[in-house]
Amino acid sequence: MIQDDNDVLEPPINFSMVDEGIFRSGFPQPANFPFLKTLQLRSIIYLCPEPYPEENLEFLRSQNIHLFQFGIEGKKEASSSAASSIPKQTILEALKVLIDVRNHPVLIHCKRGKHRTGCLVGVLRKFQNWCLASVFEEYQRFAGAKSRTTDLRFIETFDVVGLRDCLYGIIHHYYRLAYYASKKRRLLLYKQAQQDMQTYQHYKP
Structure with a gap:
């Protein structure tokens, strides 16, 4: 990406746009900082245990x-029949952050932007009702020859229905009530919605 004749903006390895306000990549290096500035990020979701x-x-x-x-x-994948090392609860918590538009624009990254990032993006696609074939194709496009059967199985078996129902229920309830509410009543509903969103943030399947 070129900003002008003298400044070349270099994106992080495996960088791509996932959706409006959502990006993915490998670990950003200092040379990538000027490029990241152009994204006007509000948040970064970092999926590695090492200190930043x-x-x-x-x-x-x-x-x-x-x-x-x-x-x-x-x-590393021990065998194709081994259980995934990706913890479901951790991915669920990351997904809650990812779908909260208050955190957008957001960049998701791990080390190479392949496996851990691919799993989080994969469950996001399930949340967005993508068909499994398209979810797998996207994962494999970034993982390449390093594609892992355990990751694909993790994505396939990850349950997003409960989280989706919890979130949609809150949205539907307050949109319906707010339609008929006075300005004062809408303010009270907004405060109540914030409390309910706190409940949603602590949702566990």
Whole structure:
């Protein structure tokens, strides 16, 4: 990506737009910071357990970007029949952050932007009602020869129905009530909705 004749903006490895306000990549290096500035990020979802480098933290502070860290170990696949090392509850918590538009624009990344990032994007696609074949194709496009059967099985078996129903129920309830409400009543409903969203944030299947 070129900004002008002298400045070349370099995106992080495996960078791509996932959806409006959602991006994915491998680990950003200092050379990528000028490019990241153009995204006007509000949040970063970091899926590795290692501490974030101080140079990267300084960049986040300078841009007022909030860091959400979900430490998932990057283990190699032992065999295609082995259980996934990706913890479902951790991915669920990351998904809650990801679908909250208050955190957008947001960048998801792990080390290479393949497996951990691919699993989170995969469950997001299920939440968006993508067919499984398309979800798998997207995962494999980024993972390449490093595609893991255990990751695909994790995505396939991940249940997003309960989370979707919980969120949609809150939205439908308050949109319906607010339609008939006075300004004062809408303010009270807004405060109640905030409390219910706190319940949603602590949802566990």
